[in-house]
Amino acid sequence: MNSKDPKAKGVNRRQFLADSAKAACGVGAFGLGLGLYSNSAKSLPSSAIRPPGAGAEADFLGACVRCGLCVRDCPYDTLKLAKLGEKVPVGTPYFVAREVPCEMCDDIPCVPACPTGALDPKLTNIDDARMGLAVLIDHETCLNFLGLRCDVCYRVCPVIDKAITLDIIANTRTKKHAIFLPTVHSDHCTGCGKCERSCVLETSAIRVLPHEVAKGAIGKHYKLGWKEKEKKGESLIKGQGIFDMPDRLPTPRIAK
């Protein structure tokens, strides 16, 4: 407008730069806040379990549009959408095993319902689902662990004898009985939560936890001799003889 008046033009440019800086700073601060909030909201309480086919939490939140279609197609009303104010990221689907566990439908209707693939469409066999991992978390209250026979978590397991087995160990309290220890196997446990739901205790001694919470890692360098032997079909040191380590008898100390 005032291209002939250099003064006015300078002021305009200054004004423009000032305004741009303000806008940039304001929006930048907003963006940082949004980023920090989204980062802190990424954490999921361990009692909240994602539907079958959901990937790691960080991937899931980049894929889930929070539409609720999986919730609608869940025939057992297991899944629900997090409401604002709950600890689960708002609008995302989850279930609480102690309330309503996953019934492990053969056709997994929640997965094809997902429009974005946040629930992986490649999951077609529900036994391959890994929603979490059941852990016998409290040895002090589990009835089986006390030497009684409850077995309920074992009996209700949809993958019985694979995901949960009863391992017999000696009862050191009575010194003559056995303990039938419910033992979860991560190769087969889908994390459906039926064991947690049906634990007869007031508060469940077995709980489904996220894998990263539930699993240890043995370390890649670690070799288990009996497994290596199984793999090879024979002893790894067969034919090499047994090392004869030098024997040393205790020698009396000689007082100086």
Added chain:
Amino acid sequence: MIDRSYTPGKDAIVENGWYRAHKWLIARRLSQVIFLALFLVGPITGYWLVKGTLSSSLTFDFLPLTDPHVLVQSLFAGHDIKTDAIIGAVIVVVAYVLFGGRTYCSWVCPINLVTDVANWGRQKLQLKGGVQFSRKTRYWVMAVTLIVSAATGVIVWEMVNPITLLHRALIFGMGVAWAAVLAVFLFDLFVSRRGWCSHLCPVGAFYGLIGKLSFLRVSAVKRSACNNCMDCYAVCPEPQVITPALKGADKNVGPIITASECTNCGRCIDVCAPDVFKFTTRFDTGEVEAEKSVAAMEEAA
């Protein structure tokens, strides 16, 4: 300065009757209620017309629809999106290219009811002043939603988006979502006039970009009849879009409102006593031809 104590559209009521002076407003409210009802019929009656929410839905177990802004964020977050959602978003984009991007804002979005009530309250209470943001802020906010999505790997706007917060709350259960909606209401009522929808909302900004190509437009087709009552400016949520079309005759600018910020709410059509505005297409050259012929006649005379 517009005196906000007066009621815009009075002349139109006298001139055209109450019904015609509220026609598009009524249609719009009906549309907003119907769109919400479509989602609510299922949860209430068990007969499912539409499943899901505004972020993604499935109509009659057949038609997928997905919010393109949400999908683009997911793309930026690095997710490999399944075809259903992509098809859904393409259908939505095509629909809004035809009917005007921000038609979503005024005919579908449930937050519009909230901010319209806030603006009405602002007028009735004659509240003035407050913070004014640049109308371009929303585009920056939109860019930020994409950048932060890329940086965090999270569809970031869906953590705070009041549109889907409200919509989801109505369909799946309220929680404390009312607080977020109340915040938007109070913001528009006391802090910033038309602050949310017309200045900050990145969803509206995104639909605005889609609407750049929109087929459906409002045109100041009888702009020569304008009596400068300013009622259209008073009711318009984006009054800056009116001027080029309404006052552009001298500058050889066509009468069609081409700015993508126009929400196609049609309220200007309602409140105009001399019936300057009407819905038409962006290719409508009727008025230009008419103006030319008038000019030709004047020249001949």
